[in-house]
Amino acid sequence: MDSFWKFPTMDADTLRLLKKNIDEGFRAFTRAYGDSIENVFNPLQSFLIWAERLLLATPWPVVIAAVAVIAWIASRSMKIVAGCVATLLVIGWFDMWDDTMKTVSMIFVCTVLAIVIGIPIGIGMARSNRLQSIVNPVLDVMQTMPSFVYLIPVVMLLGIGRVPGVIAVVIYAVPPMIRLANLGIRMVDKDVLEAADAFGSSSWQKLRNVQLPLALPTIMAGVNQTIMMALSMVVIASMIGVQGLGQPVLKAIANQYFTLGVFNGLAIVGIAIIFDRISQAYGSRLQKHREIVHG
Amino acid sequence: MAEANQPGIDVRNLWKVFGPNAKAMVPLLKQGLSKAELNGRHGHVLGLRNVNITMPAGAIQVIMGLSGSGKSTLIRHINRLVDPTAGEILVGDEDVVKMGVHELREFRRHKTAMVFQKFALLPHRNVLENVVYGLEIQGVPRRRQVEAAIRWIDRVGLAGFEKHYPNQLSGGMQQRVGLARALANDAPILLMDEAFSALDPLIRTDMQTVLLDIQKEIRKTIVFITHDLDEALRLGDRIAILRDGEVVQQGTSQDIVLRPADDYVKAFVKEVSRGRVVYVEAVMAPFRPADRSLATVPRQTTLDAAANVLMQHCCEHLTVMDEAGTPVGQISLRQLLRAIVTPADDIG
Numbered sequence: 001m002d003s004f005w006k007f008p009t010m011d012a013d014t015l016r017l018l019k020k021n022i023d024e025g026f027r028a029f030t031r032a033y034g035d036s037i038e039n040v041f042n043p044l045q046s047f048l049i050w051a052e053r054l055l056l057a058t059p060w061p062v063v064i065a066a067v068a069v070i071a072w073i074a075s076r077s078m079k080i081v082a083g084c085v086a087t088l089l090v091i092g093w094f095d096m097w098d099d100t101m102k103t104v105s106m107i108f109v110c111t112v113l114a115i116v117i118g119i120p121i122g123i124g125m126a127r128s129n130r131l132q133s134i135v136n137p138v139l140d141v142m143q144t145m146p147s148f149v150y151l152i153p154v155v156m157l158l159g160i161g162r163v164p165g166v167i168a169v170v171i172y173a174v175p176p177m178i179r180l181a182n183l184g185i186r187m188v189d190k191d192v193l194e195a196a197d198a199f200g201s202s203s204w205q206k207l208r209n210v211q212l213p214l215a216l217p218t219i220m221a222g223v224n225q226t227i228m229m230a231l232s233m234v235v236i237a238s239m240i241g242v243q244g245l246g247q248p249v250l251k252a253i254a255n256q257y258f259t260l261g262v263f264n265g266l267a268i269v270g271i272a273i274i275f276d277r278i279s280q281a282y283g284s285r286l287q288k289h290r291e292i293v294h295g
Numbered sequence: 296m297a298e299a300n301q302p303g304i305d306v307r308n309l310w311k312v313f314g315p316n317a318k319a320m321v322p323l324l325k326q327g328l329s330k331a332e333l334n335g336r337h338g339h340v341l342g343l344r345n346v347n348i349t350m351p352a353g354a355i356q357v358i359m360g361l362s363g364s365g366k367s368t369l370i371r372h373i374n375r376l377v378d379p380t381a382g383e384i385l386v387g388d389e390d391v392v393k394m395g396v397h398e399l400r401e402f403r404r405h406k407t408a409m410v411f412q413k414f415a416l417l418p419h420r421n422v423l424e425n426v427v428y429g430l431e432i433q434g435v436p437r438r439r440q441v442e443a444a445i446r447w448i449d450r451v452g453l454a455g456f457e458k459h460y461p462n463q464l465s466g467g468m469q470q471r472v473g474l475a476r477a478l479a480n481d482a483p484i485l486l487m488d489e490a491f492s493a494l495d496p497l498i499r500t501d502m503q504t505v506l507l508d509i510q511k512e513i514r515k516t517i518v519f520i521t522h523d524l525d526e527a528l529r530l531g532d533r534i535a536i537l538r539d540g541e542v543v544q545q546g547t548s549q550d551i552v553l554r555p556a557d558d559y560v561k562a563f564v565k566e567v568s569r570g571r572v573v574y575v576e577a578v579m580a581p582f583r584p585a586d587r588s589l590a591t592v593p594r595q596t597t598l599d600a601a602a603n604v605l606m607q608h609c610c611e612h613l614t615v616m617d618e619a620g621t622p623v624g625q626i627s628l629r630q631l632l633r634a635i636v637t638p639a640d641d642i643g
Contacts, residue, residue, distance in 0.1 A: 192417060200404030209428070
């Protein structure tokens, strides 16, 4: 009757042994391959440092002007440009410029990485139902697994610093990119695809001329989601040594500095809104040909 | 551009069964298994049953049938958007069914062009970029792509709309783009899958006229699918009528209207305005020199047109002439009327 009220468990010694063996195995793996794996990520490290230096070394008026130009090209809306410039000016006035630039550079690198990894996987999934049924559960795990859990092996392998931070952020932020690329390509009108076939398109021509352009608005929504999710990881990434707006927030939590936390938190919100408005405006401008409908 | 040596299309013993074990079903069907039995007992769907059609080169072959008759399946066999279960499709002396992936792609690029019921234009490309699509896929230099596209856009009456997007155009204009896109490809075979069915009646007639005008110049082998007998009779040099995946009759418009093969075809033909289809030669009386009239018509004049001529001349008879100008028959107003009005025993 005992086992009815209390769940029968594995015997404690076996369980301890199991955990110990896995831990030791992974530690051995880390010792054996840690260095070579770190070397693999060296180019990423240089890319990160380059992006950060670029933003920090550029005088602030130039950065703000550049953001204004990008916002204008993407949205063609003075309102969005003015909003972006004002947000950046306020952030700078509150002495958070350097941290903001570090965060922006990291988000930029993470987004580029997520696009480079995500779109090909999404295309692959759209083409093969088998691949889709394999990748989907993996994405589910990536999105629901608490990020602290996969920070542990990443830190064990690569130590603390920028690169493990970026890996953790990308693991968390890449699923919407993959999912929306897959969805966008699968939703392309079957009639148009048939027409492309009838004219003798090769599968690469079909992808380039029909599937990617028609999926682009959905893919842009994926980029937007990826950026937002990357930003939401900034504080967690700061726990393993990623510099930027996350670190003051971490300090604020540890020391109960209310104002410091709020200011830096609002700065994260500010750049999130800038990224969001610019990428959304660009996405909807891509759909312009759909809007003007024959009456 | 009018070449006489366009390839004809020869569809031979073509079977199409949809289902996991299609190949095994064909022998059973050959032994007389019916469509309902195939579906009920074996869970397969019959698409086409032993279709044989010889489509002449440089002419318009219409394939007519109601929805579910297999006509869209049939036209998709010609460029193998659908793979047959058994049979041959000969284009010139090539068998489309035996082509490999690469060969098939080249065949689709250079030998066929297709126009679709729902237009299937690329929504993110403007009219010009849509029309160059086939040539772009072929790898033709950009300058020649644009030249051909501009010429055909102009020919279908869309000059000035090159920079418009499909969404900005009406259905009729979108299908003109579809037609220009297919013609710009300059393939000898033009496949038109219910190309005008989605259009308003007036615009449809308009597009038929455009097609017939263009065909006079280009003389391509056109396969035209429709569910509308009036359209079939107006466009088709030859017509095949499909029912439940089987050809029930094929022939010229005269054959179909004057000698419907069975009740199914008869039911269709009853709704047709015969005056616009039937030629006087089919109903004329033998020529009697005594009745010779000054009003003459060529023998391939429709009854409507002949009645018009007769009315303008107020005489008893029309003399029907052959191509050489010798009288071959005569026809009176009474005979004309009787032929135009549907015979009484066919009503009700």
